[in-house]
Amino acid sequence: MNPSLDHLAPSTVAILTDRDYSEELGISADLHQSVGYVFLNDEHKAELTRPLTGMSYTRRNNPTSARFAKVMAQLERAETGMTFASGVGAIATTLTALTDAGDHLVAQASQFAETTRFMEGVLGKYGVQTTRVDQTSVDAFERAITRHTKLIYIETPSNPLLHLTDLKAIADMAKAKGIVTVADNTLATPVNQRPHESGIDIVVHSVTKYIGGHNDLMAGCVTGSRELVERIWDTSYTTGAAGAPFNTWLALRGIRTLGLRMKQHNANGHAIAACLERHPAVKAVYYPGLESHPQHELAKRQMSGFGGVVTFELRSGYDAAHRFIEQLKIPTHSGGLGGINSTVLQPASFFGNRLPGSGSPRWG
Ligand SMILES: Cc1ncc(COP(=O)(O)O)c(C=O)c1O
Structure with a gap:
């Protein structure tokens, strides 16, 4: 170093x-x-x-x-x-x-x-x-x-x-x-x-x-x-x-471009989280950069930006998520994150059968 x-x-x-x-x-x-x-x-x-x-x-x-x-x-x-x-x-x-x-x-x-x-x-x-x-x-x-x-x-x-x-x-x-x-x-x-x-x-x-x-x-x-x-x-x-x-x-x-890309990921993540938080169809948004995140104070203490991953739950529930994903125009339905493409995934159905107590929606 x-x-x-x-x-x-x-x-x-x-x-x-x-x-x-x-x-x-x-x-x-x-x-x-x-x-x-x-x-x-x-x-x-x-x-x-x-x-x-x-x-x-x-x-x-x-x-x-x-x-x-x-x-x-x-x-x-x-x-x-x-x-x-x-x-x-x-x-x-x-x-x-x-x-x-x-x-x-x-x-x-x-x-x-x-x-x-x-x-x-x-x-x-x-x-x-x-x-x-x-x-x-x-x-x-x-x-x-x-x-x-x-x-x-x-x-x-x-x-x-x-x-x-x-x-x-x-x-x-x-x-x-x-x-x-x-x-x-x-x-x-x-x-x-x-x-x-x-x-x-x-x-x-x-x-x-x-x-x-x-x-x-x-x-x-x-x-x-x-x-x-x-x-x-x-x-x-x-x-x-x-x-x-x-x-x-x-x-x-x-x-070489990580610093620049993270700046944009931080801005995009925050904008999407704030937009979802206002939407009537959304039950909960999990994003450390939102004031409503229960650990927002800790986030500000140990992080200087909050990234491009936003997690949220729909009011219509677990089964409605795939219909929602099918209708999205910009994000690609795919695993993987942090790249140049916006991606969307329902973790509970993607990872669920890999976890103990399989398929549990409480994992995401
Ligand atoms: C937090 C975290 N750690 C580790 C991994 C595993 O990384 P890889 O897919 O490169 O093996 C992932 C993959 O999604 C992840 O999200």
Whole structure:
């Protein structure tokens, strides 16, 4: 991390962090589409096979992926970072690396569906238990802690209900008890929120969303201290979860305009949420930027913008949603968010059968 860049706008940071011209003096980043790299001598080989930073083989690391991770670490204000094949790859590898059989996790009732599936469906099989709590209550996290709790997992804002978690309160409480904290910052992006600044140990991202920004790549990322990221890297090298260079190259191209795009997402999200809130057919709108959001004060404290995702419920109910979606002219009915297309989705029917207690509309 280079603290002298911290006072600059994210778009400037995203361009200056890795300004490092190739021999050909290309102004944009090179795509290193190579699996392996040549060892010039034994000393060079030792350098290329170091944990995390060594680039002897693309499953270890790759110059294009490392360059993208460096920009992410700078934007998130972390010591270092690494890339993954997807957001889920980043989450699954982080949770696997930082827990052992017999450990306990505290996570949220409202969080991305596959995160819940991984915790309960995969980690559970290997003896890691998860308790999920109401994320709006710091006390609920604290009450769920046992002497086996190794990690607290946060997603704020959460997908799809846009509930918030108090990053600083959880980080302070966890630190005092020696518990590692991980936060999924996908829906906020480092432009709107930087969890490390509140004391969170590891930040994970689905780069597939706002950071890639064009609905054309799948990638994930983790940032944090070298010590923790090296542990995650060690598991990634074994599970083969590494980011692919073409995708991280696209992510590098996307991240250059993240600051500008988030400005517009924040404005559009707010305008749509305010419009929906006034509409008689709408029962409830969940958007942290609205004064009516029950955690609006917390949103203003830990976020500088509220993003482009708006969640709402129709008065006509669950079954009417697909008729409503069919009549929309501009948004595309599709999964995925954070790209250049407006998308619309009914999460309860899309994710419902992937969740425990399947199909429950209360998940969104
Ligand atoms: C908050 C959040 N985290 C993680 C993911 C998973 O990311 P990916 O689809 O890149 O695996 C998603 C995907 O929607 C998400 O919304």
